[in-house]
Amino acid sequence: MPSQATEDYLKHIFQLTLENPHQLVSMGDLAESMEVVPGTATSMVKKLHRDKLVHYEAYSGVKLTSKGRKTALRVLRRHRLVETLLVETFGLDWAEVHEDAERLEHAISDKLMERIDSFLGHPLTDPHGDPIPASDGEMPTTKIHRLVDGVAGDKVTITRILDQEQAFLRFIDERGLRPGTTVRIEQTDDVGDAMTVRPSRRQPVTMGRAAARKLLVEPAG
Amino acid sequence: MPSQATEDYLKHIFQLTLENPHQLVSMGDLAESMEVVPGTATSMVKKLHRDKLVHYEAYSGVKLTSKGRKTALRVLRRHRLVETLLVETFGLDWAEVHEDAERLEHAISDKLMERIDSFLGHPLTDPHGDPIPASDGEMPTTKIHRLVDGVAGDKVTITRILDQEQAFLRFIDERGLRPGTTVRIEQTDDVGDAMTVRPSRRQPVTMGRAAARKLLVEPAG
DNA sequence: GAGATTATTTTGACTCGTCAAAATATAGAG
DNA sequence: CTCTATATTTTGACGAGTCAAAATAATCTC
Ligand SMILES: [Mn+2]
Ligand SMILES: [Mn+2]
Ligand SMILES: [Mn+2]
Ligand SMILES: [Mn+2]
Numbered sequence: 001m002p003s004q005a006t007e008d009y010l011k012h013i014f015q016l017t018l019e020n021p022h023q024l025v026s027m028g029d030l031a032e033s034m035e036v037v038p039g040t041a042t043s044m045v046k047k048l049h050r051d052k053l054v055h056y057e058a059y060s061g062v063k064l065t066s067k068g069r070k071t072a073l074r075v076l077r078r079h080r081l082v083e084t085l086l087v088e089t090f091g092l093d094w095a096e097v098h099e100d101a102e103r104l105e106h107a108i109s110d111k112l113m114e115r116i117d118s119f120l121g122h123p124l125t126d127p128h129g130d131p132i133p134a135s136d137g138e139m140p141t142t143k144i145h146r147l148v149d150g151v152a153g154d155k156v157t158i159t160r161i162l163d164q165e166q167a168f169l170r171f172i173d174e175r176g177l178r179p180g181t182t183v184r185i186e187q188t189d190d191v192g193d194a195m196t197v198r199p200s201r202r203q204p205v206t207m208g209r210a211a212a213r214k215l216l217v218e219p220a221g
Numbered sequence: 222m223p224s225q226a227t228e229d230y231l232k233h234i235f236q237l238t239l240e241n242p243h244q245l246v247s248m249g250d251l252a253e254s255m256e257v258v259p260g261t262a263t264s265m266v267k268k269l270h271r272d273k274l275v276h277y278e279a280y281s282g283v284k285l286t287s288k289g290r291k292t293a294l295r296v297l298r299r300h301r302l303v304e305t306l307l308v309e310t311f312g313l314d315w316a317e318v319h320e321d322a323e324r325l326e327h328a329i330s331d332k333l334m335e336r337i338d339s340f341l342g343h344p345l346t347d348p349h350g351d352p353i354p355a356s357d358g359e360m361p362t363t364k365i366h367r368l369v370d371g372v373a374g375d376k377v378t379i380t381r382i383l384d385q386e387q388a389f390l391r392f393i394d395e396r397g398l399r400p401g402t403t404v405r406i407e408q409t410d411d412v413g414d415a416m417t418v419r420p421s422r423r424q425p426v427t428m429g430r431a432a433a434r435k436l437l438v439e440p441a442g
Numbered sequence: 443g444a445g446a447t448t449a450t451t452t453t454g455a456c457t458c459g460t461c462a463a464a465a466t467a468t469a470g471a472g
Numbered sequence: 473c474t475c476t477a478t479a480t481t482t483t484g485a486c487g488a489g490t491c492a493a494a495a496t497a498a499t500c501t502c
Contacts, residue, residue: 005459027480040460042481047458059467059480090336103328112321115311226489248450261490263451268488280450280497 002053004106007075009034009044010053013064014072018162019144021069024061073133079105080126080133081116087127088120094127095169110135128169129160129179129216145219147185148195148212154185156217163214172215175205182220223274225327228296230255230265231274234285235293239383240365242290245282294354300326301347301354302337308348309341315348316390331356349390350381350400350437366440368406369416369433375406377438384435393436396426403441 002010012033016025031041049056053068064072082104086097108116114135117123125131133139150156158181161172172178176199183197186204195212198204223231233254237246252262270277274289285293303325307318329337335356338344346352354360371377379402382393393399397420404418407425416433419425 003458028478036459037461038480039462039482044459086333086336090333090340092333092336096332100328100330100333104325107321107324107328109321111317112307112311112313115307115313119311224488249448257489258491259450260452260492265489 002071005044006048006051006053007071007106009048010064010068010072011075011079013054013062014069014076017063022063024063026061030062070137073137073139075105076130076139077133077135077137078108078113080130081113081120081123082108083126083128084120084123084132085116088123095166095173097127098164098166125160125179128164129158145217146213147197147215147217148209150185150188150195150217152185152187155182155220156185157182157220158215159218160216161214162216168211168214171211175199176202177205177215223292226265227269227272227274228292228327230269231285231289231293232296232300234275234283235290235297238284243284245284247282251283291358294358294360296326297351297360298354298356298358299329299334301351302334302341302344303329304347304349305341305344305353306337309344316387316394318348319385319387346381346400349385350379366438367434368418368436368438369430371406371409371416371438373406373408376403376441377406378403378441379436380439381437382435383437389432389435392432396420397423398426398436 009030012030013025014021016029016033017023027038027041027045030045031038034041036044045054045056045062048054048062048068052065053071054062054064056062079101082101083094083097086092086100087094092100117135123132131139131142145156147156147158158177158179160179161169163169177183177197181199183199186196186198188195193209194206195209196204196206230251233251234246235242237250237254238244248259248262248266251266252259255262257265266275266277266283269275269283269289273286274292275283275285277283300322303322304315304318307313307321308315313321338356344353352360352363366377368377368379379398379400381400382390384390398404398418402420404420407417407419409416414430415427416430417425417427
């Protein structure tokens with residue numbers, strides 16, 4: 001069994017290559033994402049490489065092997081099903097489930113996971129809109145559209161919130177920008193590095209592009 | 222936060238002093254219970270002592286401090302609530318929930334635990350009859366009566382199964398000796414090291430005393 | 443109570459996951 | 473191209489948790 005640390009590294013590498021799984025992840029980015037110093041990332045990545053979970057070339061970067069990808073998706077499935085359980089069944093707030101899920105994702109057997117999946121009625125996405133990988137380890141690859149890339153006049157539906165920090169999720173929640181909400185892009189301000197969107201029958205919301213980069217959308221039908 | 226290993230050591234010390242919490246646990250017994258070599262138990266116990274979780278005197282033995290006891294009870298509460306959840310809500314077999322619970326007990330926040338407790342309706346015992354400690358960290362101390370100490374003619378109700386090994390639980394299950402069942406002690410055989418009990422409208426069951434020591438009972442009203 | 447047996451502790455070693463700081467490679471600027 | 477800034481890797485260290493085997497203490501046995 002892969003250790004907790006191993007599972008987390010693989011998951012982070014996966015998340016850092018959302019747009020393109022063949023992209024190489026730098027040690028700097030991985031270290032920042034894992035909140036460790038770069039040297040730690042290098043030494044862990046060497047072990048992942050030894051265990052054939054990643055491709056790694058010194059000074060170049062790291063990406064998942066198919067074995068590593070499979071493991072990452074299993075962890076993600078657990079994480080997202082657990083988050084769904086905590087919100088749907090135990091009534092926790094979507095902004096506070098991440099911490100528990102971060103630990104529980106490493107502690108659940110396949111059998112239990114499948115029971116939870118049935119209990120929940122095989123949900124397709126978690127409370128943040130993140131797709132739940134199937135038990136066979138696959139996940140439909142959907143095109144990633146970021147709110148930040150929209151232009152004034154676009155009408156889009158928010159599908160996923162990529163940042164699971166409590167403060168960010170609360171910000172989103174208070175302004176009515178949960179997954180499923182349709183918004184109109186009122187204006188974009190390149191110089192001011194900001195954009196303004198308006199959710200239907202709500203106040204317009206202005207946010208920086210860094211924030212708008214964390215919201216995924218699809219064209220509103 | 223105590224590590225997973227720390228929590229498990231405290232829990233095992235607690236379980237080894239069921240009858241009398243002031244009894245000292247030997248390194249040999251602790252090591253056997255934790256499935257480590259004795260030297261490992263010694264070195265871990267020294268750390269627990271450093272952290273004021275146990276009283277320890279070389280060559281004498283170990284017992285929990287009140288801080289250690291509190292931690293042990295928190296772990297036990299988690300373990301038993303989780304087992305109850307897995308059986309009641311997700312339909313797993315009582316013989317197979319132990320492994321998952323062994324890991325999940327270290328991964329659940331207080332808040333989540335209380336939600337699960339409410340969801341389950343504040344159960345008092347787990348599927349094996351083990352009492353669930355209250356959230357304030359206390360548990361009523363009940364007298365421990367072992368089936369093995371009964372005499373022919375006694376009528377007793379089985380209350381707890383102390384051994385959570387799958388094979389043992391299956392044995393118990395198949396012979397109708399689950400918690401709640403009332404049995405009559407048919408005979409005890411000192412020389413043969415065995416005893417025979419008969420659950421109401423069931424075949425009599427003969428078992429060794431080692432097995433009968435793992436069943437707790439109370440006098441049948 | 444001396445000697446043998448058993449239990450406990452100590453020592454030395456190892457893996458995992460981590461950091462600090464030094465060494466080195468790569469990429470960027472002029 | 474060369475020098476400099478930045479990123480990466482290496483080295484040495486550490487705590488946690490473990491084992492094997494040696495040293496030592498405690499407990500029987502006669
Ligand atoms: Mn995690
Ligand atoms: Mn999520
Ligand atoms: Mn455990
Ligand atoms: Mn139990």
